[in-house]
Amino acid sequence: MNLFLDALNFMFDPANLTGANGILSRLVDHLWYTGLSMAVAVVIGIPLGLLVGHTGRGRNAVVAVSSAARALPTLGLIFLIILYTGLGVGPLIVVLVILAVPPLLAGAYSGLEAVNRSTIDAARAIGMTEWQILFKVEMPLAMPLIFGGIRSATLQVIATATIAGYVGLTGLGRFLIEGLALRDYKLALAGAILVIALALCVDTILALAQRLVIPHGVARGLTRHPDESAAPTPRQHGRVSPAPSNL
């Protein structure tokens, strides 16, 4: 337990909190990398996933991309891209976007695919246009899975941005990497705790946001019929579990 006390001492020492290499500035960097790459990834991944889910075209490609992305080791991908493009925030963001798009795509696509066909037929029968069907019927019903995709993509980006410390960038992972390099376990542990705390806080905030975004009827339907939603892709808690059937 002494190790944890040492790490906590480091974290709560005012000298380590502020300044260019302080916890706050690295936290801001970590959030900046995460926010920027998630923003780009959402703009690419969600519309594409909705398009594929709505039209049903290109679904094989989406399934292939999302399962292939799961097999690719992120560490190797980062190092490879950075060797080709050079160090910097830009290449890191590119890698993070590449990692974040597949779960977003899979979430949006599988969310739309899970919508009951007869519901969509009914919407079409009462005269809704394709856009209305997408925005007023399919998207609200698919929201738990779309949001689940956003949550798992965000977690993956936060985790991977930790490795940014190894390629000379900052972020909270920098403490961890410096600690490992200097064989200063206290520092590494403090970095690890900070990263874990960040991931859990962000995920909690997203979980709360999810409650606000998901229509009440959809959320209630999910809890009321646990048996019906127990298909291979779990839907109850809205996280896209790594869509098993895709592999």
Add this chain to the structure above:
Amino acid sequence: MLWLWDNLDLVLGLTADHVRLSIIPIVVGFIVCIPFGWLANRYTVARTILLTLGGVLFSIPSLALFVTLPALLGTRILDEANVVVALCIYAIAVMVRGAADAFSSVSRDVISSSTAVGFSAVSRFWTVEFPLAGPVLLASLRVVSVSTVSLLSVGSLIGVQSLGYLFINGYQRDFPEEILIGIVFTVIVAVLFDTILVLVGRLLMPWTRATRRRRWVTSATASVSA
């Protein structure tokens, strides 16, 4: 490619390490998920607790977990056990959710029928529920296998031997080819594991293929008659 031939022993040795270290979490995840998955499927309270806990554990970034475990387990920082335990935690977190869904995917009618023909609770579980939950369990296990193989390489940042060594070494030497070979071999290991799991699944659950074909035929006839 020349580099690969010159260093084939190194690459194959690392591949062997990679295979050895990633098998443990996959097996542990599969075994542990059965009782927990049963619990989660049987009791709503257990389900909420287990799945929430699993979600929290799963959201911990891997590198941070690798580094935190020595302080919790009393292991040395370079110990392989840190990475293996961390990957086991992830595997269990995913598998328990998968198992809970797998068991609840078994039709209620089938369970009632087997009770009616005289199965005891235990033999019903092992001879009816468990095999019928098999396809969904297998799907989760395949996800676990792929992500374990991919995550293991992060462990090389804390000095655990795996194919991830090639990433770090290649990066430090500014030698993309070495990283590329590391990625290719990692993917080969992942595909190999996946193929084995699929084949074992076919062997143990021969009915899954038959049902799929029958379903296809019925949907085809349905569309014809429509």
